[in-house]
Amino acid sequence: MPLLENGRITEDRWTEAVEGAPLPDGAVIVPLERLEEGLARTGQAPLGVAIGPDVDVRQLHHVLPRLELVAVTFTTFRDGRAFTQARALREHLSFTGEIRATGKPLPDQYEFMLRCGMTTVKTERAEDVSVWQQAHERFSIAYQPSILHERRQGLGLRRFLG
Amino acid sequence: MSTNTATLPVGRYAYDQIDRTFLSQRVAQFREQVNRRIAGHLTEDEFKPLRLMNGLYLQLHAYMLRVAIPYGMLGADQMRALAHIARTYDRDYGHFTTRQNMQFNWIRLEDTPDILERLADVDMHAIQTSGNCIRNVTCDEFAGAAADELLDPRIHAEILRQWSTLHPEFAFLPRKFKIAISGSPQDRVAARFHDIGLVARPGPQGRPVFDVFVGGGLGRTPIIGVLLRDNLPEEDLVAYLEAIVRVYNAYGRRDNMYKARIKILVQALGVETFREKVDAEFALMNRADYRLEPDIVAGIRARFGIPALDAPADAADTLAAGRKADPAFDRWVRTNTHPHRHPGFTSVVISIKPDGGIPGDVTADQMDVIADLADGWSFGEIRVTHMQNVVLGHVRKDRLHELWRRLVAAGLGTPNIGLVGDIIACPGLDYCSLANARSIPIAQKLSARFASPELQERIGRLHINISGCINACGHHHAGHIGILGVDKRGEEFFQLTLGGSAGNDVAIGQIIGPALPEDETVDAIARLIDAYLVLRTEGEQFIDTYRRLGAASFKDAVYASA
Numbered sequence: 116m117p118l119l120e121n122g123r124i125t126e127d128r129w130t131e132a133v134e135g136a137p138l139p140d141g142a143v144i145v146p147l148e149r150l151e152e153g154l155a156r157t158g159q160a161p162l163g164v165a166i167g168p169d170v171d172v173r174q175l176h177h178v179l180p181r182l183e184l185v186a187v188t189f190t191t192f193r194d195g196r197a198f199t200q201a202r203a204l205r206e207h208l209s210f211t212g213e214i215r216a217t218g219k220p221l222p223d224q225y226e227f228m229l230r231c232g233m234t235t236v237k238t239e240r241a242e243d244v245s246v247w248q249q250a251h252e253r254f255s256i257a258y259q260p261s262i263l264h265e266r267r268q269g270l271g272l273r274r275f276l277g
Numbered sequence: 278m279s280t281n282t283a284t285l286p287v288g289r290y291a292y293d294q295i296d297r298t299f300l301s302q303r304v305a306q307f308r309e310q311v312n313r314r315i316a317g318h319l320t321e322d323e324f325k326p327l328r329l330m331n332g333l334y335l336q337l338h339a340y341m342l343r344v345a346i347p348y349g350m351l352g353a354d355q356m357r358a359l360a361h362i363a364r365t366y367d368r369d370y371g372h373f374t375t376r377q378n379m380q381f382n383w384i385r386l387e388d389t390p391d392i393l394e395r396l397a398d399v400d401m402h403a404i405q406t407s408g409n410c411i412r413n414v415t416c417d418e419f420a421g422a423a424a425d426e427l428l429d430p431r432i433h434a435e436i437l438r439q440w441s442t443l444h445p446e447f448a449f450l451p452r453k454f455k456i457a458i459s460g461s462p463q464d465r466v467a468a469r470f471h472d473i474g475l476v477a478r479p480g481p482q483g484r485p486v487f488d489v490f491v492g493g494g495l496g497r498t499p500i501i502g503v504l505l506r507d508n509l510p511e512e513d514l515v516a517y518l519e520a521i522v523r524v525y526n527a528y529g530r531r532d533n534m535y536k537a538r539i540k541i542l543v544q545a546l547g548v549e550t551f552r553e554k555v556d557a558e559f560a561l562m563n564r565a566d567y568r569l570e571p572d573i574v575a576g577i578r579a580r581f582g583i584p585a586l587d588a589p590a591d592a593a594d595t596l597a598a599g600r601k602a603d604p605a606f607d608r609w610v611r612t613n614t615h616p617h618r619h620p621g622f623t624s625v626v627i628s629i630k631p632d633g634g635i636p637g638d639v640t641a642d643q644m645d646v647i648a649d650l651a652d653g654w655s656f657g658e659i660r661v662t663h664m665q666n667v668v669l670g671h672v673r674k675d676r677l678h679e680l681w682r683r684l685v686a687a688g689l690g691t692p693n694i695g696l697v698g699d700i701i702a703c704p705g706l707d708y709c710s711l712a713n714a715r716s717i718p719i720a721q722k723l724s725a726r727f728a729s730p731e732l733q734e735r736i737g738r739l740h741i742n743i744s745g746c747i748n749a750c751g752h753h754h755a756g757h758i759g760i761l762g763v764d765k766r767g768e769e770f771f772q773l774t775l776g777g778s779a780g781n782d783v784a785i786g787q788i789i790g791p792a793l794p795e796d797e798t799v800d801a802i803a804r805l806i807d808a809y810l811v812l813r814t815e816g817e818q819f820i821d822t823y824r825r826l827g828a829a830s831f832k833d834a835v836y837a838s839a
């Protein structure tokens with residue numbers, strides 16, 4: 116599955132660290148356990164970190180200014196912790212970089228991911244991208260505030276999406 | 278914003294074009310998901326959470342669709358649509374549930390998108406009636422009508438409905454999540470048996486404040502919710518609930534389905550630690566984003582139609598004369614009405630528990646009758662209660678006699694509200710794939726056994742709740758007498774609990790001894806009730822006698838071999 120951004124396929128400039136191998140040059144996503152190693156690299160190459168769903172994102176507080184990407188993961192589509200992690204990254208920690216959804220989210224969750232602050236999706240599922248594109252375009256209304264600060268509709272809590 | 282309250286449906290939030298667009302987009306989404314499933318692009322495992330988000334279960338014999346009735350409020354037009362669905366897509370009936378919804382038991386997957394479309398025509402849906410998300414918010418069935426009410430909880434129930442509907446962060450929680458709200462000091466919503474229970478009242482300057490109970494629930498591990506926060510100001514309502522559910526989403530257990538409810542988290546962390554986490558989250562939040570401003574509340578309030586309550590000055594006298602003249606009517610008024618805030622009106626409870634019948638089951642024709650009566654007598658407004666009955670909220674006292682005659686003619690005049698015949702029962706083994714035993718036949722036998730209205734009134738207030746398994750959909754823990762179906766070597770047995778209550782005197786019922794075989798259960802309960810009639814002192818209700826004397830006094834009666 117290619118990388119998705121705004122419902123479209125986009126180029127992935129990031130490489131993921133390979134277990135047991137030294138970190139490559141350039142933009143690299145390291146697992147949380149290798150964050151120190153990533154930070155110790157010389158030069159200004161972009162650094163991202165991949166975290167599991169059980170991580171309290173507040174522990175990234177001090178290093179966030181040096182990170183350009185945080186990858187959150189859906190070990191299964193049923194595990195919704197990544198939503199809360201993404202929201203906390205945006206809302207509590209004011210992280211402005213890329214938040215990438217990985218693992219096995221469903222296209223039917225796309226709108227939720229975006230509204231919680233995730234910006235890109237790279238999934239292990241073998242869906243047709245068109246399903247994701249449709250999911251991106253389908254809805255114009257939501258009933259509650261979100262991280263995207265959608266325009267209030269005037270009455271109640273409703274928002275116009277997009 | 279122009280709202281003409283004269284044209285708004287009474288008692289419920291009136292949809293506008295935006296709400297309707299929202300619904301039609303969701304129906305289209307589900308239609309496409311069903312197509313993907315039928316074409317094999319989604320596995321059953323993947324489809325399951327999607328159908329559950331739309332209230333569709335796969336049960337023993339067929340799909341079951343649970344239609345949302347937000348905070349139990351329904352219009353006559355909506356009731357007619359439910360009747361139509363019962364006729365067209367089910368076997369001519371539906372089932373009112375303890376969570377103020379309606380269930381259809383014989384639905385075909387292929388029909389579901391059409392059914393949802395038909396529901397959307399009358400501003401209804403089945404979103405979040407199941408699945409691991411925030412479920413339909415429940416509320417006092419006498420909201421906006423009860424004499425003892427301090428604050429109409431429906432406005433905030435609607436706010437919470439909006440907030441929780443497809444909430445992006447909370448659609449995949451560790452487990453289902455149930456919220457109930459009451460605006461009366463008399464708890465009629467079982468606030469402390471919910472994941473979050475809210476009790477609202479007017480605070481400073483008349484603005485609402487909320488007591489927030491958390492971590493209550495029934496099921497395998499029944500727990501009474503604890504007070505997490507009192508006097509929560511209205512403007513913080515959404516932010517604070519958001520904080521609670523975030524903590525739950527982050528820390529709730531996902532490794533074990535039976536330990537996944539918030540009640541387990543609250544117990545595991547301890548209330549103090551849980552509260553600290555919620556407060557920390559609350560403190561970090563960008564609160565301005567979530568503030569419930571008075572104009573938002575006012576905007577939603579303005580979408581609720583208000584009944585024009587005017588009754589002749591002698592309405593109450595007319596009623597009194599009618600009661601004097603007709604003892605059967607008098608009895609029904611005694612049992613099946615509830616005091617209204619307006620002296621010329623009363624709230625009527627229509628019993629969906631005919632003698633020997635299935636609690637909560639209504640035929641399509643009865644639904645139409647109820648709709649007609651609501652139009653004629655109660656501003657087109659209907660409420661579904663957590664006791665599986667139906668309420669007409671605002672009935673003029675001088676017109677009550679005629680209403681009663683119509684109800685009796687439709688088989689809906691059973692005078693048993695709050696009495697032995699007013700049994701709560703889950704669907705049990707007749708429909709439910711999780712059941713150990715059949716709840717319905719026990720309910721039917723008990724209600725037939727105690728059919729005599731004189732006897733029922735003599736016995737007094739007594740709640741019998743029946744669940745077909747430990748999941749406790751029939752709230753057996755909260756019944757004065759609870760009946761739980763258990764499986765013993767492939768046979769149906771029933772375990773009795775005594776002393777439960779869901780009201781202000783909240784309590785979890787205690788198991789009194791070994792489970793009984795099916796054919797002995799009804800007799801045992803009859804002996805139990807006989808024992809109570811002997812043991813009670815003047816004016817005592819069953820629950821009082823039980824609390825005074827304890828289980829031991831009843832045990833002999835239950836286990837006395839016939």
Ligand code: HEM
Nearest residue numbers: 374375376377470494495496497538704709711748749750
């Ligand atoms: C026939 C299909 C049904 C199935 C498969 C089902 C399944 C379940 C399960 C698995 C639980 C345990 C959840 C837990 O405590 O973690 C539960 C609890 C419950 N269910 Fe059902 N149920 C069904 C019907 C109903 C009906 C008809 C109602 C009434 C509206 C209902 C209301 C409840 C309630 C009130 C609880 C107790 C939850 C609590 O702890 O607060 N269920 N159900």
Ligand code: SF4
Nearest residue numbers: 703709712745746750
């Ligand atoms: S209590 Fe058990 S048998 Fe009854 S509806 Fe719930 S899950 Fe089914």
